[in-house]
Amino acid sequence: MTSEIFQLVLMTVVTAATPLILAAIGELVTERAGVLNLGVEGMMIMGAALAFAGAYLTGSTTLGAICGMLAGVAMAALFGLLTIGFAINQVAAGLALTIFGTGLSGLLGAGFVGLKRDRPGHVHIPGLSDLPYVGQLFFGEDIFVYIAFGLVAGAAWFLSRSRTGLALRATGDNHQSAHALGLPVRRTRFLAALFGGACAGLAGAYLTLAYTPFWSPGMTAGRGWIALALVVFASWKPWRVVLGALLFGGATMLQLHAQAASIGLPGQLLSAVPYLATIVALVLLSSGARKNATAPAALGQAFIAPR
C-alpha cells in the first residue's frame, strides 16, 4: 500500500515538471538558433488564459490546447518581428513581452476567473497501466506528459542528427558565417522562435487544463523564468532539461508535503525551496562540465544582413 502512495507522489512530481519541460525545450531550440527570448513567462501565461477560454467555450481540451499554442505562437511572432525583423535588442523585447503577456492575459481571462473544468482523463493501456508500482507512473499519465517527453526526444534527435538541426545550430554559433554560406539566418531564427512560442503556449495550456483546471491571473508564478534558467544550467542539452525539471517538480512536492505536515518553518520559505534547489543543483551540474557548457556563440546578437 505504501508503495502505491509512493507511486502517486512520483506522479505528482512528473505533473509539476511537465510545464517546465514543455516551456524549456521550446526555449532551448530557440536559443540554439541564437535567439534569446526572455518572454517565456509572458507567452506561457497567454497560453494558459487562452487555452482555458478556448476549452471552456468549445468544451474540448484538444481545441483548448491548440488555442494555447496559437497564443504562444502569436506572442513569439510579435517578438520575432521586433528582434529578428527590426533587429531590436532581444533582452528588452523579451522583458516587454513578459509584461505585455501578463497584462493582456489578465484582461482576456477576466471573464473566466472562478470557472472550473474537469481534468482530462489519464491514458489507460490495458495490462501495462495496471502493473503494480510502476504501471500508473509510466503508462497512466495524462497525454501532455507523453507529448512533453516526445518533444524532448524529438528535439534531441532534430538538433544532433538532422541536417536542418545542424543548420539551426550553425546559425546560433556564428550568424555571419551562416549568412556567408547562404543559410537563411532570419528565417531559421524566426521559425525557431515560433516553435519556442508554441511550446510555451502548450506549457501554459497544461497549467489551466490539467494541472489546476481553472484560470486565475498570474498563475504561471515564475515558471517561465525557471524554464529559462533550466535551459542555461542544462548547458543547452535537451535531456538535462528533463533532469532539472524533475528535480524542480520533486522539490515542489516535498515542500507541499512539508507545509501540510507543518514542520514549523514559514510557508513562504518552503515555497522558495524548489526554486533554490533547482538552481543550486544545476549550477553544480554545469560547473562540473564547464568545458562543454558553452552557450551558442551568437546567442542574443541581432543579425543584420549586409546588403
Added chain:
Amino acid sequence: MIAQQETRATPLLSMRGIVKRFGSFTANDDISLDIHEGEAHALIGENGAGKSTLVKIIYGLLEPTEGEILFRGKPMRLNGPQEARAQGVGMVFQHFSLFDNLTVAENIALVLPGDAPISALRGRILEVAERYRMPLDPDREVWSLSAGERQRIEIARCLLQDPRLIILDEPTSVLTPQEAFALFETLDRLKAEGRALLYISHKLEEVRRLCETATILRLGRKVGSCDPRQESSRSLAALMVGSAINDIQAPSTRAFGGERLTLDNLSLPSQEIHGVDLDGVSLRLRGGEVFGIAGVAGNGQSELFEAVSGERLAESNYTILLDGVSVGLRDITARRGLGAAFVPEERNGHAAAGDFSLTENLILSRHAGAGLTSRGLINFDKARALAQEVIKTFDVRKAGPDPAARTLSGGNLQKFVVGREILSEPKVLVINQPTWGVDAAAAATIRQALVDLAARGASVLLISQDLDELFETCDRIAVMHEGRLSDPRDARNVTREEIGLLMTGDGHGESAHAH
C-alpha cells in the same frame, strides 16, 4: 576563323561593367574582367579597393547595382550563394566561415546539397583530403584546430562541390610559410585539372608565383591588368597604391644601451578554455633595439602581451623587469609610470573605445602621465591639444575635428593609437600586430615610427605574424610556439625558412604535429 576564335576565347566567367553602390558610396565602379578555364587570375589592391565586394557579387552574396555577369557565355543571375555553388562557383573565405562548436564533417555537410547522413560524408572528406594531400580529421571540433587546418576545411568544403571556379580571399594571411607552400601545391594541382582560380591577395610575391593574369583595383576602380610574372613586386605595388612606397629608413649607426625590458622565466597558465599557457618565456631587450616575436596566431602571443602589459599579473614580481625594477605584480598604470607603453592587437574595443572621441581615447591611456588630470578632474584643453598633436604628427585622416574612434578607417585609427603611445616617448613599447589590416602606406608610417623610436634609445617589443614586417624592422627575432619562446636570432643572419621551421615547432627540437 571568327567562330574558332570565339570558342577558344569564351571565358568561363566574364564580368561586364559591374557597379556596386552602398548608398552614396561606390564600392565597385564599372569593373570588367574575364577568367578562363585553368587560369589563375589575381585580384590585387589595397584594403578598401573593392576586392571583397567584387567577389561577393560573383559568389551571390551581393547583387550588383549595374552590369552583368556571364558564366560560360550565358548571363548569370544569382539569388544567394547556393545558386553560385550549384553553377560551379566555390569560395574560400578570408575570415573563415566556419562554426567553432561543430565538427569538421558537420561544417562541410552544411553547404552540401542533399540530406546524406554525416557518416557517409566522412569517406568523401577523407578521399578529397587524400587526393589533394590536405590531412583532415572529420570528427574534430573546429575550435581545436590551427588556422592552416581550418583553411583546409574551407578548401575541402569547396572541392566537394566540384567547382569550376574557386575564389580564394587572402588565403595565406594566417598561414606559416610552410603551410602557404603546401597550399600552393594544392592550388597548382587544381589548376592542372582545368579549374579556374580567382586569387585575392596583397602579397605580391605569391601572385607572381601562382597567377598568369592580374587585375588591379584602386578605390573601387580597375586601374589596369597585367601579367604579374612580367612585373616586379615593386612595380605591382606602385600600380596598387598609385605611388611608390618608401622603404624603411634604418639608422646608419646602431648603439644598444642597457637592458630595458627583461622577462625571466615567465610562466602563466591561461584562464581561457582554449587559451595557451606561457611556459618559461625569457628575453632581454636592450635600449635602441627592436625585438620581434614571430609565430602563428594562437601560440601564446596574446597571453604574452597581457602578461607584459600588466592586463594579467604574473605569478611572481621578479619575472618581469622594466629598467631593472620588478613589476610582475604591478598593474598597467604602474608600468606606464615607469616609462612603458602598450598597443594591443585589437584596435576597436581594446586599444580604443569605438564610441569615444579621439581626445577621450587619448586620455584613456595617457591619464597617468602627461599631467592630464589634477585632483581627479580631466584637463580637457590639454588633452585636446595633445590629441591634435598626435593627429598632426601621424597624419591621421578623419572627418571633423574630434570624431568617434570607430568612424576612422583601420589604418588611420591604428596610426592614432600608435602615435598616442609613441608621443609619450616611452622607454619600452610593447606592440601587438601593429599593421594587421592596415593599408600599405599607413603600415610603412607605423613601421618607420617604431624604428625611429628605437633609434632614440627606446626598446620596442614587436609581436607580429607578418614576416616581411619583422625582417624590415627588427634587430633580433624570436619565435613563439605553444607558449614557449625560441632563442632569439639575429635578423640579418636568419632566413625566412629557419623562422618558418620554428613557427611549426620543428626548430625547437620537437617532432612536428602528427597530422
